Amino acid sequence: MALLQIQEPGGKQAKPLHRLAVGIDLGTTNSLVSASCGPGVKTLPDSAGQHLLPSVVHYRKGETALVGFEAKSLLVEDPLNTIASAKRLLGKSLAELKSQQGYLPFEFDGSRDDGAPAILTASGSKDAVQISADILSTLVARAEASLKGSLEGAVITVPAYFNDAQRQQTKDAAQLAGLNVLRLLNEPTAAAVAYGLDSEDQGNIIVFDLGGGTFDVSLLSLKRGVFEVLATGGDTSLGGDDVDHAIADWIASQMSESGGIEIPSKARLLQLANGAKHQLSDSKVITISSDAWSVELTESVLKEIIADLIRRTITSCRRVLRDAGLAVGDIDNIVMVGGSTRMPLVREAVAEFFGKAPLTDIDPDKVVAIGAGIQADVLIGNKSADSFLLLDVNPLSLGIETMGELVEKIIPRNTTIPVAKAQEFTTFKDGQTVMTLHVVQGERELVSDCRSLARFELREIPAMVAGAAKIRVTFQVDADGLLSVSAEELSTGKKAEIQVKPSYGLESGIIEGMLQDSHSNAQIDMETRSIKEAQLDATQLLDAIASALRIDGDLLSEDEANVLAKSIQKLESIMIDGSSVQIHGATEELNQVSSDFAAKRMDLHIANALRGESIEEVEKQVD
Amino acid sequence: MQSLKSNYFQLFNLPQSWDIDQDALSDEYRKQQGEVHPDRFAGAIDTEKLRALQLSSYLNEAYETLKSPLRRAAYLLSLHDIDVEQVDQSDLSMDLLLEQIQLREKLDELPKDESALVDLDKLRAEVTVKLERQEKSFAECFAAANYDGAKKVYHELQFLNKLRTEIDAGEELRLGY
Incomplete structure (x- = not known):
């Protein structure tokens, strides 16, 4: 006899609807959106089949903003209304920005009383939050067209090194674009997630993220579906662009050694360098030629050219290991992220330091977006609750x-x-x-x-x-x-x-x-700190004596008062620019000089106390 | 959502002692964090989100306390109403202070470049041996309910830990990290 099936009260009635959520890699140069489709999470292409969306926005009078390749093609033609790398503006003040990047071609809006950098364009003043929101809106539109439904939430990735202001503005941009932010996720964590779920790995993972202009390294531990970020580190002024510059400098020096050649513009040199870098990913020796001049560049020469850059990435890896209290041998996997990790020399250096080959199966440009998409799927509730969990750390004290x-x-x-x-x-x-x-x-x-x-x-x-x-x-x-x-x-x-x-x-x-x-600067800090501490001691003593003088100043003879005043004056002048030893000396001197005064006050207060009424008498009065 | 136990050892189902099973601690931590972490409540109402934030923060604090030997020692003493922040002169023996001064002098006298790295390693090894000895001695005092003795050992551990941190910092400076 077939039994009737009875559902547990409150249990799952039916397979829940698949809710739409995306992962977004909001990058400095390019952005991507991903979602779960079919068996796995994939990045979503636009109608032309392009996955990468250049993070460039072009503003026109009275029309909607252009975002992506079309905008990028207008960078040279209309630089004042075309904005690239808006991510670099997030969380910064205009003054800060100008001191860091003098080359910005834009006209800035001076009327912002919050000091935020806003660019005057043909369609009005635009700040980093608005520009980022325009990029996000484009990605949302792409996803909604592709997934045929409206989005319920998104996970947006941010560099591990983003500070509080930069995170907050990323979130503000998402809100402006009408997105429900499920979580801001650190980029390296997202990358590890992308790899972590394909294999049922346990252990410690290094995420090595060398992008165009920044380098991030993170150490994560994965155990029973829980990712724990143990430490993060990196260098925001190190990336593939530096490799191009190093090669460009080398080409220029080769040209001047040849003699009689006019060295081309920096832009042309960088173009040659970038081409050489890409070619050297596939072959051991290449020829760089400009007009009638040419030179051979071998992989081993390139290795020397970029040795310092690579050393800096390895130093950051060492530091992250140190922060987490782990050794090289404790690392089970290394995940490579960012276009610059396609360079064989980078991969070799990493493999050599960690003693094992890094993981490179997933496209290093897409791996962050894919990880974000996986996490979005979990947070929106499409995956069971115990699937996995990400524990992040705060990057700065x-x-x-x-x-x-x-x-x-x-x-x-x-x-x-x-x-x-x-x-x-x-x-x-x-x-x-x-x-x-x-x-x-x-x-x-x-x-x-x-x-x-x-x-x-x-x-x-x-x-x-x-x-x-x-x-x-x-x-x-x-x-x-x-x-x-x-x-x-x-x-x-x-x-x-x-x-x-x-x-x-x-x-x-x-x-x-x-x-x-x-x-x-730890050493300098120590002396500065001891000066500050000495100043603090001095201030406290000066304050104490000043308040004692106000109350009991009449206890001192004129001579005594003069000596004390001199000593006070001396300390006050030394504490402004003296060394910690000098300030301590003057403080000690004032302490000595004022000790008689302190003794007199003490005597007076003891005498007063002895003269005072007894406790019993006080109680009687209260009754 | 559950509420959490106020005693960190009970929270992680561990016996209240110096020696704890670190793997059991981290397994239990991950298990519970999997239940209370704010990510589990991404679509929940605000009061639930707030509760998740509080519970998850509390769990992190408890975990970090038990994970660190020094913080675990201070916490064990606090459960017996001993405040390690309160330092009596009598807690610090002259021998201890002299030994500390000697070790510190050794550290200060090392050259300020990479040539000091080998000696830094030696010094770290020396301090680590002392640390391990004192950790054992803390465990013994504590197990024997000699809390005043344990507090004295705690202060030694504090000194040694500080010194080890400074050795690490000295190494980083010399390596140019």
Whole structure:
């Protein structure tokens, strides 16, 4: 007898509908969109069959923006209205941008009071968020046409080194394009996901991402479907473009050695170099020719030309291993991402350092988008919940400014996110009722060397003596790497909170420039730090003496007061530009000079106490 | 969504002791993170998302605490109401301080270029041996419920860890990382 099938209450009624979600690699040069189609995730082509969408936008008066190849073809013809590499503008101020990249041909909008770079085009002022949104909209339209339905969500990839401001603006751009962001995913993590699901690997994975202008390296561990990012590192000013420049310089030097040849323009040299680089991916020796002149370039000569660039990538790999506490032998797989990893010399150097050949099966230009598409499919709910999970880390330390312009790190870099950490701080001056909290990002010890993320104030702190108030500051970083900070005065429960949004107008420089600086400058920092600390000690002593003088100044004779005043003056002038040893000396001297005064005050207070009423007497009065 | 246990050891189903099974810890961490991580609630309502954020953050904090030997030691002591932030002069023996000064002098006297790398390795090995010895001694004190003794050892561990971090930093500087 056939049994009737009874469904469990609340159980799955039917196969759930496939919900549409995409992965988007929003790149500096090219962008891609991917989605699950049939058995796997694939990148989606446009109607002409092109998968890559050049990240170039052309603005025209009264018409919609052109995005992609058409826009790219107008770069030379109409440079003022055609914008490439908008990703480099994200999270930056105009001033910062101009100091970094003097060659930008655009006319900028000076009327923006937030200091964000906005470009004046034929269809109005456009900032990085709007330009990125136009690229995203084009990809969304492509996906919706291809998938025949409207999108419910997207995973967008960002470089692991993107700071809070850059992440926030990427998210803003997606919102402007009407996209529901399921997650901002670090590019290397996405690449590992693309490989990780094809094989049921367990172990430690290095993602080596050498693009046109940046280099990222990440170390991930994969175990039972959970990806854990153990460490990230890299170099934002290292990429395939540098290889072209190195070859171009070599060609120029060869030409001048030949003599009697007019060296062509830099652009022409770079064109020759780029061609040579691509040819050398397939053969061991090639001929570079320009007009009647020609020269042979062998792979072994190229190896010498780019030896320094390759050494820098390997140094970053070493550093990431160190951060995670692992050795070369602990690495099971190396994933290659970015067009520049097609160079055999790069692959060989990586294989040599890690002692095993890197994975190159997936097109290094598409691997990030494919990983994002896989993750989008999981987050939207098309894959079962226990399929896999990504645990990311925050790439840069987050901290707060303390007295003396020093940074107290609250969340160190490479901490797994989401994370919440609290630390207690106190007031510096008697009767202090306001505390300014300055949130910074970076590895250095001095505030001025880190990136300023936000400032806010906690007010109405009850007036107490210095050091008595307890203020708990909590940092919360969510799974997208976005930070919020709150501060609470513990006795009153008074609270202030801030969602950290991009703050412009900062001459902060590039992120891992900051990271590298933190190491090369460790020595300088130490002396600067000890000066700051000495200044802090001096200030505290000066404040204490000033407040003592206000109360009990009449205890001193005129002579004593003069000696003390001189000593105070001396310390005040030395602490401005003296060394830490000099400041310590002057502080110690003032301490000595004021010790008699302190003793007198002590005597007076003891005498007062002895003269005072006994506890019993006080109690009687209360009754 | 479940709520999490407040004791980190109970949270990961581990006995409350110095010696823990690191694999069991990381397996249990991954399992639970798989249940509470915000990615599991990408399409959920805001209150659920917030709860996921809190639980996942808490899990990360608990995991990082137990994973690090030094933080695990401090946490074990805190469960017995011992505050390691409170340092008494009597906790630090003169021998310990002298030894620390000697080790630090050794580090400072090394040349500031790559020629120091071999000696840095030796120094790191020396410090690591001391660390392992003290970790064992911490485990013994703690198992014997000698918490004051364990606290003294903890401060030694703190010194040694700091020193090892500085040796690593010194190596990075010399390698030009």
